[in-house]
Amino acid sequence: MSDIEIAQKAKKKPIIELAKDHYGIAAEHLEPYGHYKAKMSLDYIDSLSKQKDGKLILVTAISPTPAGEGKTTTTVGLGDAMNRLGKKTLICLREPSLGPCFGVKGGAAGGGHAQVVPMEDINLHFTGDFHAIGAAHNLLSAMVDNHINHGNSLGIDIRRITWKRVVDMNDRALRDIVIAMGGTANGYPRQDGYDITVASEVMAIFCLATSLKDLKERLGSIVIGYTGEQKPVLARQLNAHGAMAALLKDAIKPNLVQTLENNLAFVHGGPFANIAHGCNSVSATQTALKLADYTITEAGFGADLGAEKFIDIKCRKAGLNPSAVVLVATIRALKFHGGVAKEDLNNENLEALEKGMVNLERHLNNITKHYGLPCVVCVNHFTHDTEAEVKLLSEKVEALGGKCVVSKHWADGGKGAEDLAKAVVDVVDNKPGKHTYVYEDDQPLFDKIEAVATKIYGASEVTAPPKVMAQLKELDKDYGKLPVCIAKTQMSFSTDPTLRGAPSGHTVEISEVRLSAGAGFIVAICGNMMTMPGLPKVPSAEKIDVDDKGNIEGLF
Incomplete structure (x- = not known):
């Protein structure tokens, strides 16, 4: 079965019931969005402030390839496995962006028998958070141009406006545009452009804010451009931050969903890690740490991007202290790094696997040496992996001083990840690390x-x-x-x-x-890194459909 077919056959439980049974959270503290997803009230989150934090585990990966690594799938599978072992565990994931869902990646709610559900909702409009972020961002854009049109008392230099517009879709045609054409009634023509919503500073603020007050303060500090004297102009000078916060007042509440095995999960916020900081919201992570003994979170893309930003930005800003890291790799991806073409990755190739190991080795070294944390290497198992390949990879990781565990959560859910869970719990409970930063605050x-x-x-x-x-x-x-x-x-x-x-x-x-x-x-x-991606020649959107009964098809 495909991922979406597995998800659609899931025996979901009412989210209100799960929250009450698993964590004693009363229904009054949750705002349901249907039966299977809900937002948690900020008042309830505040009431948890005096509770002791649980232990934090970061899931990251080797450098991405077209072969796939399964970082989110591993996060879900590990969480389910730890709960199977009697360890009170919550997972924290990012919300998927519509751009990649209809572009290259398809869905982003895990895969196989390690998914969060309702999968279609999470991958599409979910609880409307991204729409609120886009609306808040574009409200500020509109207020900038409106201020200029009505006299420009702040003296904004239209050549030095840095605040673009955003849309949650891959649309290369919007990267560079000219706005306000059509005469004086439409304002002053100028060059502008769009970024994808997940690259918006509002998204970054949303994921780093710890309260509504903090959110509004941060929104007010946004620099939208400069005056002719090159002095920064702030959103609060346009009196935009209050209305922007009003648009985000519900979105900032963390979202609760469940795994296929009916374990609770937070899915909240979604900045990209290649063009932003790539971590779910601080509020969701901090709440999970108060509720559970173990919190597992993931950071986008490879450990050179998401994990570095998790440490140097999110941990630095929020005072988080991870105990260990899980580095996800697949034999297929390592063979790709060893020079094998995508269509040949299912064939055994020990030489290419050994050659591609350098990618895993550097990530492992970065985690242990530069981030200062112990690391468990998770081999996300594929059906075409051979015994010889698994043996070689395990031996190489062990020779590097790492712990290597083969995990079959994609095929078997939490049961298939129990060995991984045991290895991670052993490190976290008995040999936890203390993270270090790659650079210090006072460096230029x-x-x-x-x-x-x-x-x-x-x-x-x-x-x-x-x-x-x-x-x-x-x-x-x-x-x-x-x-x-x-x-x-x-x-x-x-x-x-x-x-x-x-x-x-x-x-x-x-x-x-x-x-x-x-x-x-x-x-x-x-270099030429784009903050507005484009669609591929054959986008995933061409395969996505809905039947006469409203069932989504082709979404991964």
């Missing part, structure tokens, strides 16, 4: 970028044009203490997506930097 911004590029990516140098270097030096004056969020391809340690394995000695070129003052970080864009 360029030095922070350089630290990530050289330590984590294996680069030999970082370059930037004089304009970007001057911008970084100017930003150092008022924002130098902020962390950096590097936007680069997820497909390689380098900025060239075609370079597989673990390239070293390459140059990372910073083509642009953006200030995200409300979110509290500086975005450094590498």
Whole structure:
């Protein structure tokens, strides 16, 4: 059966009932969206503040490939397995973006027998969070142009407006546009563009905010552009932040759903890790830590992107302390990094597997050496994996000083991940780590970028044009203490997506930097990295349909 067929046959339980039975959460603290999803009230979350935190586990992966790695699937399977072992566990995931759902990836709610449900709802409109984020972002865009049209008392230089518009869809035609055409009644024509919603600073703020008050303060600190004297103009100067917060007042409440095995899960927030910080909301993670003994969360793409930003941005901002990391790999993906074509990945190839191991080795080294955390390598099992390949991979990981566990959660759900769960619990309970940052707060911004590029990516140098270097030096004056969020391809340690394995000695070129003052970080864009993706030649949307009874088909 396909993922969606498995999900549609799931025996779901009412979310209100599960919350009461598993965690003693009264119905009055939840706002149901139908029978199987609900939002948790902020008042109830506040009431948990004095409870002791449980232990935090991060799931990350090797560099993504067309073969797939299964990071979300592993997070769900591990959570189900730990609950099977009697460990009170909650998982925290990001919400999928519509762009990838209709583009390349299909759905993003796990796979096989390790999924969160209702899968179709989660992958499509869910509880409306992304729509609220897009509306709040575009309200600010509209207010910027309206302010200019009605006299521009703030003196905004229309050549220096940095605040674009957003839409939750892959639409390359909107990357660069001209707005306000058609005469004086439509405002002042200027060049503009769209980013995808998951790249919005509002999304980043949404995922880092800890309360409505914090959310509104952060929204007010957004820099929308500059005056002719190059002074920043803030959203609060346009009196936009209150209305933006009003649009987000319900969205900020974490979403509760369930796994196929009827275990509770938070799915909330969804910034991309290649163009944003790639982690679910701080509010969901902190709430899970209060409710459960173990919280498992995932960070987007490979450990060079999502995991680095989880440590250097999310943990730094929210005071989180992960105990261990699970690094997900597949034999198919490692063979791809070893040079095998996608269509040949199901054939045994020990030579390519050994060659591709360099990718896993660098990620493992980064986690243990630069992030300072113990790591369990999870081999997400595929049916075509041979005994010889599994044996070679296990031996190589053990030789590197790592712990390697083969897990079959895709096929068998939580039961198939029990060995993984036992290994993770052993590390977390008996040998937990204490994370370290890749750079310190007081380093100059360029030095922070350089630290990530050289330590984590294996680069030999970082370059930037004089304009970007001057911008970084100017930003150092008022924002130098902020962390950096590097936007680069997820497909390689380098900025060239075609370079597989673990390239070293390459140059990372910073083509642009953006200030995200409300979110509290500086975005450094590498090369021609796009913050508005395009659809592929044959998008997933062509396979998605709905039958006469309203059942979704083809969604992964």
